[in-house]
Each structure stands twice: as structure tokens, then as C-alpha cells.
Amino acid sequence: MKQYIVDAFTDKIFSGNQAAICVMDSWPSEKLMMDIARENNFSETAFIVKNSMHYKLRWFTPNSEIDLCGHATLASAFVLMNFYDDSNTVVFDTISGPLAVKRDGDFYSMNFPAYKLNPVPVTNEIISALGGVTPEAAFMGRDLLCILKDSESVINCKPDFEKIKSLDGLLLHITAQGKNNIDCISRSFAPKLAINEDPVCGSGHCHIAPYWINKLNKKSITAYQASQRGVYLYCEL
Secondary structure (H helix, E strand, C coil), X not given: CEEEEEEECCCCXXXXXXXXXXXXXXXXXXXXXHHHHHHHCCCEEEEEEECCCCEEEEEECCCCEECCCHHHHHHHHHHHHHXXXXXXXXXXXXXXXXXXXEEECCEEEEECCCCCCEEECCCHHHXXXXXXXXXXXXXXXXXXXXXXXXXXXXXXCCCCHHHHCCCCCCCEEEEEECCCCCCEEEEEEEHHHCEEEECCCCCCHHHHHHHHHHHHCCCEEEEEEXXXXXXXXXXXX
């Protein structure tokens, strides 16, 4: 087994979202993978094994296996394309189906599923979990998506992570329309997965991007994740 540490969704180190990528000849036990993920203590550690056609990919947080992860998929493709495979496309077999990553010059693009967003009530529990901030609307996909009134509300939000654990949805994302050349701004919280704030969430943008692309009636958007390691994502539906 070889392990790589990759900063994804960025063009410079110590930015974006860090992932540990483990490339293996065969699968170890789930206990060992879980122990490695806890030891790394990143939001995700990815494990890759080559099969006959593609690569099998699994993602682990510090406390469980997860069904979809964007940044660790992007990081896995970067490792394979730069150290193992000279092709410009990598296809992963995952619990969420086949996921493709393509290299185009200096950019890597992923084809990820868009979650169907169902409106849900803005409850007192949601408001309390967001530190008293009242969303303008809320939607449920895999995760809970809350729409805030402006960028400052997203940046200044001080959530209660223990209360977030009691809400429906795997993660909680807050987002608002952006300013200038940024179409939307967001933050992502995952205390159920032992990660209070995910620095840059690819699967979160499977909720955030479809919402804003439809809301703004645009074919593509520039999104910004406003964590301490925050970066831009270029999304199209």
C-alpha cells in the first residue's frame, strides 16, 4: 500500500480540501481501512484497487464509510493520472455508481450525480442549529441544504455542531447568492461524520450547484466555499 496526501480543489498547497489516497493491490479488512482513516483524521481517506476495467474506489471518514465524496475522488484521479496511469480519463466504480474524472490541461473535471432537492420546513431546530440564523428556505437531498439571505450570513454563521447532529440529512450546507464574479457562496458541516466543517465539499455541490444553476437560470456557475481553506469550484448541470 502507498499513501499520498493531496490538496484538492486548489492550485496551491495548504489550501482546498486535503485527502489521503491509498493505492493497493487488494482490499485490506474494513477495520484496517477504518483505523487508517482515523489515524489520518482528514474528512476523507480514499482506498483504490484496480479491477479488470476501471478502479474500485471507497471513501472513509474518521468514523464511517461514506457513499459519495467529491474531493477524495478528484484527489484519487490526480494520483492515478500522475503516478500510475498516463490516460486523461479515469473511471471509478463506487457505491454511488461509475464516476469519471477527466484531465483537460491544468483542470480536472468530475461527472457527479445531482441530488433531487425536496422542499422542507424551516424548523426551530434548524434555526437553533445555525446559531439563531433563519434560512429563507430549506431542501433535503442526501443532505440538508439551507438558503441564507446573503453572503455575510454564510461567512458569519456560528453553528451549534451538537444540534446539527439531531437534524435530518447526512451533512448540512448553508449557501447564499454571491457577489461580483461569484454566483454562490457556501459552507458545509458534517459533525455526524466527525468533521465539524468540511473545507470544500464536492458532494455538497451536488446539492448547491443544481439549486443555483436553476435559480439563476444559468448553464454554469462559479461557486465559492467559504471555509478557512476555501476555494472556487466551476460547476455546470
